[in-house]
Amino acid sequence: MSFTPIIDELANRGFALHKDFLSEDMTHDLVLECRRREREGSLTPAGIGRGGAVAVKEGIRGDRIDWLEPGQSAASDRYLAIMDELRLALNQVFFLGLEEFECHFALYPPGAFYKTHLDRFRDDDSRTVTALLYLNHDWQPGHGGEMRMYLAQGALDVAPVAGSLVVFMSADIPHEVLPTATERLALTGWFRRRAVQPF
Numbered sequence: 001m002s003f004t005p006i007i008d009e010l011a012n013r014g015f016a017l018h019k020d021f022l023s024e025d026m027t028h029d030l031v032l033e034c035r036r037r038e039r040e041g042s043l044t045p046a047g048i049g050r051g052g053a054v055a056v057k058e059g060i061r062g063d064r065i066d067w068l069e070p071g072q073s074a075a076s077d078r079y080l081a082i083m084d085e086l087r088l089a090l091n092q093v094f095f096l097g098l099e100e101f102e103c104h105f106a107l108y109p110p111g112a113f114y115k116t117h118l119d120r121f122r123d124d125d126s127r128t129v130t131a132l133l134y135l136n137h138d139w140q141p142g143h144g145g146e147m148r149m150y151l152a153q154g155a156l157d158v159a160p161v162a163g164s165l166v167v168f169m170s171a172d173i174p175h176e177v178l179p180t181a182t183e184r185l186a187l188t189g190w191f192r193r194r195a196v197q198p199f
């Protein structure tokens, strides 16, 4: 898989947007995997913050999530392997020292949103590059749930259409998920550097 267009867009404008990053077969398998996790009750309300400070605040985000770990399914392992290749490509070009990729399924029920935020915690700057993969095969304008990025040149809305990948520098681009009218599925991930440990 060639990551050159993603790398070039990131270098030129700080974010990359790729329709059809994954084949329909692969996104379909990931949708089935997300649905299975939902049936099994593995998706839980997402928190805000980290560690002991995680709090569920429905006024900020309304998604339910489940983390990917190696060995859970063929589909999620395939996705983790692709993102690991992307991690190495990013390191080669940008010398970011990205050490790992963390990622979760996110299900936004109708009416859910995620208010404007940055993907970097005040107490932990290890999240460096954000990577979002959308999983909505039947998405139509009017379904809502666009991801709005606040760029220097203005706001840009990204439709959460199956197979689309968005990559951006986590500390630089405030963004939000607009209220969705229909159920919205995504894989939300971050490439991390080693966190700097305070003394």
Ligand SMILES: O=C(O)CCC(=O)C(=O)O
Binding pocket: 106, 114, 119, 132, 146, 147, 175, 176, 177, 186, 188
């Ligand atoms: O699903 C999206 O489009 C973005 C989700 C997001 O911003 C996050 O989970 O931090």
Ligand SMILES: [Fe+2]
Binding pocket: 117, 118, 119, 175
């Ligand atoms: Fe975010």
